[in-house]
Amino acid sequence: ERPYVCEFCHHAFTQKANLNMHLRTHTGEKPFQCHLCGKTFRTQASLDKHNRTHTGERPFSCEFCDQRFTEKGPLLRHIASRHQEGRPHFCQICGKTFKGN
Structure with a gap:
C-alpha cells in the first residue's frame, strides 16, 4: 500500500x-x-x-586492483569492463555481471 x-x-x-x-x-x-x-x-x-x-575521498575500492571510486556505479562499471571479460552487463544493485541483458 x-x-x-x-x-x-x-x-x-x-x-x-x-x-x-x-x-x-x-x-x-x-x-x-x-x-x-x-x-x-x-x-x-x-x-x-x-x-x-x-x-578527495574514494570509499569504493575495486577488489581486483588498486582503483578507488567516489561512487558505487563507476566501480561496478569498472569491474564489468576491466575484470569481467565477456560479461559486460551488470546489476547496479547487487554488482553481479552477466553476458546478456
Missing part, C-alpha cells in the same frame, strides 16, 4: 519521508548546503557525495 501521494504528479509512496523528499523535485527546495562552497542539495546523500569532491 502506498498511502502518500504527490499532489503534483500523483506518484505514490509507502512512507511520508519519501514523499517529502520527492516533493523537493517539484518545489525546488534544497535544504542541504555545502559549508565549503555554498552549493545546495535536495538530499543529505547528495551533499555527502558532493563533499567527496572537496575531500
Whole structure:
C-alpha cells in the first residue's frame, strides 16, 4: 500500500519521508548546503557525495586492483569492463555481471 501521494504528479509512496523528499523535485527546495562552497542539495546523500569532491575521498575500492571510486556505479562499471571479460552487463544493485541483458 502506498498511502502518500504527490499532489503534483500523483506518484505514490509507502512512507511520508519519501514523499517529502520527492516533493523537493517539484518545489525546488534544497535544504542541504555545502559549508565549503555554498552549493545546495535536495538530499543529505547528495551533499555527502558532493563533499567527496572537496575531500578527495574514494570509499569504493575495486577488489581486483588498486582503483578507488567516489561512487558505487563507476566501480561496478569498472569491474564489468576491466575484470569481467565477456560479461559486460551488470546489476547496479547487487554488482553481479552477466553476458546478456
